[in-house]
Amino acid sequence: MTPVQDAVLSLLPELAYPHDPSAKQTRDLLVKAKTGTGKTVAFLVPAIEARLNAIEAAGKKALADAGVTSDKDIETRARRVFAKNQVGTLIISPTRELATQIANEAIKLTHWHKDFEVRLFFGGASKREQMRDWQRGRRDIVVATPGRLRDVLENEGIREAFKNTQLFVLDEADTLLAMGFRDEIDAIKEYLPEVPERQTFMFSATLSKPIQQVARSVLARDHHYIDVVPKDDSPVHAHIPQYHTVLPSAEDQVPHILRLVAHDQLINAGRSKVIIFLNTTKQTQLFATLFRELAKVTLPAARNTQIYEIHSKRPQEGRTNTSNMFRKDEGGASILVTSDVSARGVDYPGVTRVIQVGMPGGTEQYIHRVGRTGRAGTTTGRGDLVLLPWEIGFVSWQLTDVPLKPLPTNELTSQVSELAAKYDANPEEFFKGIKLNDKPHHDPRRRFNTGPRLYPNTQAKTHEELPSKLAALLENVDEDAIKETLGSLLGYYLAKAPELRVQKEVIVQGLKDWTTGAMGLPTPPYISAALLERLGYKDGRTRNFGGERKRSFPSRNESHWMGRGSTKGREGGGFQGEREGGFRADREGGFRAGREGGFRGDREGGGFRAPREGGFRAPREGGFRAPREGGDREGGFHGQPRLRTAAIRTSTSTVASRISTAEAHAASDARSRPIAPMRGGR
Template structure:
C-alpha cells in the first residue's frame, strides 16, 4: 500500500505562512477523481463530437453549435441519443461534404441508410432530466425539419404539374414562412419558455431569416398578436394558458393547424401544474400528421395518458435517466442562501458543516468550489478552523494541483470514512464516482449550469434511508442564478435562520466555541499568504466574468463584488490591483483598477517577437488544463490565427478551476474554461473563437 501522507498537506503551504496551528485529528489526503470513475453508478457515456453530425444536420445549424455562439465539442447523452437519428428524424437526406472553403461547404448526396429511411420522422418519448442539454436535442431536429418542409412546399408543382420558377419559389417561401408554423414548443412556465426561446435564437444564429415567436403571459397580448401577424412562425414557444387563450384568434388557430412539429417540454411539470386539460385542448387543435417530441423526467400514469394522445402508436422511447439518479431534484431537500455580504461566506459555510454534524452523527459532506484556487483555500481554512466544528473532522481534498497518487488515496479514504468528514473539491467529483452515505452537498458559488447543479446534488441522492440535503450558497450578486433552476424544488433559507437553529442544537460547551467562530476566522486570516489569496481572486474573476447573463448582473458588479470578497472574506488589506487595460480586455473598461500592486494573473515573461511565415504564434508556457472528465492536458504551444503579423507577446499564466469548458482567445486574454486556465497575453494577438484550445467538451 502507498505510504500515509503527512498530517499537513503541502498544498496548505500556498496559503498558510504563520506559525504551525494546533494539530487537529484530520486527514489531509487529496485526490483528483477522474471519469470514468472508480465506481461508476451511471451508464458509461461515450464522448461523441458534434462534428460527427456533419452531413447529417444543416450546415448552418452545425455552425451555430460548433462555432458561434455555442462552441460545443461533445454531445451529452440525450443529445447523442436523439441526434444520432438525424437526418431522417427531420425528414432530411444524408449529405457528404465535397469541399469546404471558409464558411462555405459544398454538399453532395450519398448513399442513404435504409434503416434510417424506414424510420423517417418518427415521434419520440424522451425521458431526460432538467439541465441535461435536452433543449439542443429537440431544437436541432425541429429547425432542420422546418428547413426541409419549407424547401419541399415551396417547390411543389402547381395544378398543371409544373415546378415553380425560382422567383415563384421565393414568393412561396415568404408566404409559407408566415402562414405555417414550423415548431410549437409548449413549456410550463414563462421563465423556462423565455430560456428556450433565447436558446432557439442562438441555434438559428446563421439561419438569418428564421424568427422565434414567444407567447407567454405577463406580456401585452396585443403586441403578441401584432408580431404574430407580421412575422415568420418558424419556432413558436408558448405556455399553455396563453396559447389556449390565443387559440380564440382566427389567425392563430388557422396557423396552428399547419404545425409541423410539436414539442412538449417538462411534461411532468406541465401536469403537476394542472395543465392537463389545456394540453388536451391544444393538441386537438393541431394536425394529426405532425411530428411530436415528448420530453419528461418521469413517466407516470397521467403522463403516459397524455403521451398516448399526443404520440403516434409506433413512437420511439429514449430513456436518458440513470436508474440510480432518477429525479434526484425531487427526492433531496434543497436550500439556497443569498448572503447579506461577501464577508459572511466563510462563517456560513462552517455553520452549515456544524449543522450537519449536529443533526447527523456520521456527517459526510461534499463541499464544491468553482475554481481550483478557491478549493485549495477552503481546504486550508477548514483544517485550520477545525476547532470551531462540533467534532473531530477528517478533511479530504481533490483538485488538479496534486499528484495522482494523493488524489486516488483521498477518494478511497473519503469513500471508506465513517467519521465526520468533508471532501473539499471542484466539479470533477460531480459525476461518476459513488461516495456512499453522503449526508449533505454544499455548493459555494453558482455552478456552471443547472446540469452541474443536479449532478452535484446527486452525490447525496444516494445517501440511504436517512436521505440527504443540498445547500447552495451565493454572494449577493449571484442570486439571479436561482431563476435558471426551473423545475427544481429549492427553498430559500436565511443566514439568521441557520444560526438560530444551530444555537438551539448545540450544547453549552459547543455553544461557547460557536460564539467565538468569527474571532477564530479573523485571527487566522493574517497568517494566510497574501499573494495566494490574490491568485484566488483572479481565478474567481476569470470564472465569473463570463456569467453576466446567468447571474443577471453586470461585469462591473461582479468585479466589485469580488473586490469586496477579497477584503471582507479573505482578509486582504485592499483588493488586488488590476490594470485598466487588462480590465478593459475583460469587458470591464469602465471599472477602475484600484487595489494594491501585488495581484495579477502571474509573472510576465519578457516580450518576444515571433515572426512566422503568414501567421502569428503565441508562445504559451505549459498549462495544466483540467477537463470535465478529469483529464490533464499539458499544452506547450498555442498556434494562433494566420494573419500575417509578427507581434510582441508577453505571456501571463494563471490556472482556473472552472465548471465548464469554453475558450475565449482575445487580444489580452486566452481563457481555458473547465477547471481550466486563463492565459493573459500582453501583446496584440487577434485570435477568433473557433481556433481556441478547446480541450474538453462543453455540455449545454
C-alpha cells in the first residue's frame, strides 16, 4: 500500500462501522496527501465496506420490525429497497475527468460484490441520460461534479435519496475551492444528514486557510487528521528533474518544443509518452493541429507518433474517449496536447515528460501539471517549462521554491544532435528491452495499440532539417486561427501582468511578436483599442496601438485586414462581431474562424488547405495544398515538385485508410458540432 492507503485503511474495520452514539468512534477524516499517491483506493475501500454493513443492518432491522428472527424473503426485500432508495456514499470531484476516473475505479473494486452499482453526474453531458441511468438501479456510490449535482438536487426531485447518505467524500478539496465551488459545497451539504450521523472524508494536497474553514464546516469537531506529506518534501516529487527555458525569441518556441519531444522519444525509445500543457483552448486547438503535421516530418517516430487533443470545447464524450485512448496507448510514441482540464487528479500511467508552454495559472497549477509524470513513486519522468522572454518573471518571482534547472536552447540542440547520431549508429541499442512490433499496419485505426516500432528515418538528417520543414509548413497556417489564438492569449496574460511584474504594453507587444516570430505571419495583426480596453488595458495609449487608422470611425464597408468597419458591432466595439466585440467572430469573440480553428480545411477546420481529392490527406482532414490527383505519396510542402506517374497516385480510399486513430476521432468529434462558414482558400 501507498502511505496514504496504509494510514487510512489501518483504521478499518472501525472506520466503516455505522454511527453509534454510545461508542467513541473514528469517523471523520482530514487527509493531506499529494495527487497520484493512491487516495482513490484509500477512500473507496471504507466506502464499500460501510455500504455493505449498512445494507446488512437494514435487513436485520426489517426482521426485528416484523418480530421474527429469520425470514430470507423479508430480509432480501428490505436490503433491495434500501440499496435502491438510499445513497450510500457521495463523492465530489472538481473535474469531469477525475469524476469518471473515480467511478471506473469504484466499478473495479466492487467487481466481486453482486449487484453493487455506481452512478455518475457531471456537466457537459446529457442530464436526461444521467437521470435515466439514475432511475435504473441502485445508488451504492454516487460520483459527481459540484455544479451538475447541485442542479439535479434542486431541479430533478432526487433530494430524498440523499437524506440518509452515510459517507460524504470531498476529493481534491483545494482544487474544488480554487475553481470556485465553495457555494456549491455548502448547498449540497444541506441535502445530507447532519454530523455526526453523516461521516465525512476530506482529501487535499494543501491545507490553506480556506481549506481549514471548509474542514470546520463539514467535519466533526473530533475528526482524525492524517498527514502523509513529509515536512521537508519538495513542492513536487523530488526525484523528478525539472528544467526551464527562457527562449531568446518567439521564433525559438516551436523548434524548442519539438526538440524536447524528440529528446524524449530518443531517451525513452519505445515508451515515450508526453503531455504538452497550453494555457487557452484556442492555443491548444492550434498547437494540436500544428503538431499533427509537424510530427510526421520532424520527430524520430515520424508518422508513428500519435497526437491526442483535449480541451473544454470538445464534448465530454470526445474528451473521455481521447483520455482513455491516450491512457491505453502502447505505441511507444504518443503526445497529449491539452489545456488544464488534464492538470489535476487524472491518472495517465507511464507519462515520461510534461512540457508546459507559457506561464501556468500559478505555482499550484505548475505543481499539479508536473504531477502527471513520475506518479505513485515511479522513477521515470521529467518536467520542462518553456517561456517567452517577457515571461521570465514567473520563474524569478513565483517558482522560487521549485528545484528548476535552466536549459538553454543551444544546449538542448546539442543533446538532440548527439542522441540522433548515436541512434543512427545503433538503433537496436535504443530499443533494448522493448518488445518491437515488426508487423505491417493491417488496421490503421488500431495503430496506437500495436506496440512500438523502430524509427523509420535517419535521425541526424531529420533533426538538421527541422527548421526548414517548420518554415515551409508555417506558410500554410491559416492566419485567422493565429489571430483568434492571439485574442485568447491577450485575455489570459493581461490579467497576469502583476504576477509577471511586467507592463501590459510589453505583454501586448510580446504576443504580437509571437504571431510573426513563432507562427510566421508576415505582419502582426491589428488590435483595436476597444478590445484592449475590455481586457483591462486602459492607460490612454491604446487608440492607435499596433496600426494606423485614417479616422476614428470608418464606414461599415471600409476595409482593413478583416474587410469590415472597425468599430461597428452588434454587441461590442472593436471589429464587427456577432456576439462579442474585439475581432469579428462567427460565434465567439476574438477573431473570425471556423470555430475549431487550426488551419483552413475543406470542412472540418483543422488541418491545411487541401482540395477534396488528391494530395496525401483525406478530404475532411485537410493536409498540405496539393493538386487534385497524385502528388508524391508523402505529400511534401506547397511549391515542391510532385511526381505524377499513375503508379504513385493516391486515391481517396487509400488516403483515408492512413488516417491515425486520434485524427479520425478528432474528425468525428468535429462533425458532431455545427460547422461555421469557412473563408475560401487562397
